[in-house]
Amino acid sequence: AQSVAQPEDQVNVAEGNPLTVKCTYSVSGNPYLFWYVQYPNRGLQFLLKYITGDNLVKGSYGFEAEFNKSQTSFHLKKPSALVSDSALYFCAVRDEDTGRRALTFGSGTRLQVQP
Amino acid sequence: GAVVSQHPSRVICKSGTSVKIECRSLDFQATTMFWYRQFPKQSLMLMATSNEGSKATYEQGVEKDKFLINHASLTLSTLTVTSAHPEDSSFYICSARRQGERTEAFFGQGTRLTVV
Numbered sequence: 001a002q003s004v005a006q007p008e009d010q011v012n013v014a015e016g017n018p019l020t021v022k023c024t025y026s027v028s029g030n031p032y033l034f035w036y037v038q039y040p041n042r043g044l045q046f047l048l049k050y051i052t053g054d055n056l057v058k059g060s061y062g063f064e065a066e067f068n069k070s071q072t073s074f075h076l077k078k079p080s081a082l083v084s085d086s087a088l089y090f091c092a093v094r095d096e097d098t099g100r101r102a103l104t105f106g107s108g109t110r111l112q113v114q115p
Numbered sequence: 116g117a118v119v120s121q122h123p124s125r126v127i128c129k130s131g132t133s134v135k136i137e138c139r140s141l142d143f144q145a146t147t148m149f150w151y152r153q154f155p156k157q158s159l160m161l162m163a164t165s166n167e168g169s170k171a172t173y174e175q176g177v178e179k180d181k182f183l184i185n186h187a188s189l190t191l192s193t194l195t196v197t198s199a200h201p202e203d204s205s206f207y208i209c210s211a212r213r214q215g216e217r218t219e220a221f222f223g224q225g226t227r228l229t230v231v
Contacts, residue, residue: 036222041124041206041225041227042224042225043119043121043208043222043223043224043225044159044208044210044222045222046221046222090158090159101147101149101164101212102149102161102164103149103161103210103220104161105158105159106158107157107158108156108157108158
């Protein structure tokens with residue numbers, strides 16, 4: 001079975017400071033990892049993904065994430081937060097080896113960036 | 116980029132009536148579409164996987180007779196909530212995977228269903 005954990009319900013950060021949103025995963029095979037952002041009453045917007053290759057993945061809006069196989073983590077980061085980054089962030093995983101095609105999502109982390 | 120359009124964005128219906136939600140891939144063909152349900156302040160829960168031209172695969176605990184899914188073409192999947200009840204009120208989101216693509220799925224903007 002595949003699963004994702006986002007240990008923080010909410011992350012608060014001041015504008016201009018670096019931010020980190022944590023994600024750990026569990027799969028039996030090779031993981032495909034994703035980050036999505038959701039604004040109120042909207043669908044999910046894709047930020048970035050890790051499939052293979054470099055462990056540091058760069059995505060939209062200045063976000064990046066680092067795949068750490070030994071720690072089974074895929075934390076989302078941004079060097080300098082903006083107020084407009086305030087939203088709900090979801091980490092998701094798909095175990096390519098199981099053939100399950102749907103994503104499994106974490107519980108979500110609400111990011112609040114204060115001016 | 117790939118665009119998935121979901122319609123309607125909001126719907127209010129009376130208890131006992133049925134509601135149809137459409138999910139369209141606008142600029143690509145999608146052999147597989149997924150339907151998720153999201154409760155307030157919670158994550159997305161997969162309801163079913165929809166394959167063009169065949170029956171949908173429902174997740175455990177999802178009533179297939181209540182949530183009818185049809186995927187009649189490579190660009191359209193529909194979810195019909197039959198005999199809706201207030202507990203069916205939720206945010207429903209679809210996603211579509213481009214034909215031949217094995218990784219990324221693109222999400223619709225979601226449908227807020229309120230059953231009164």
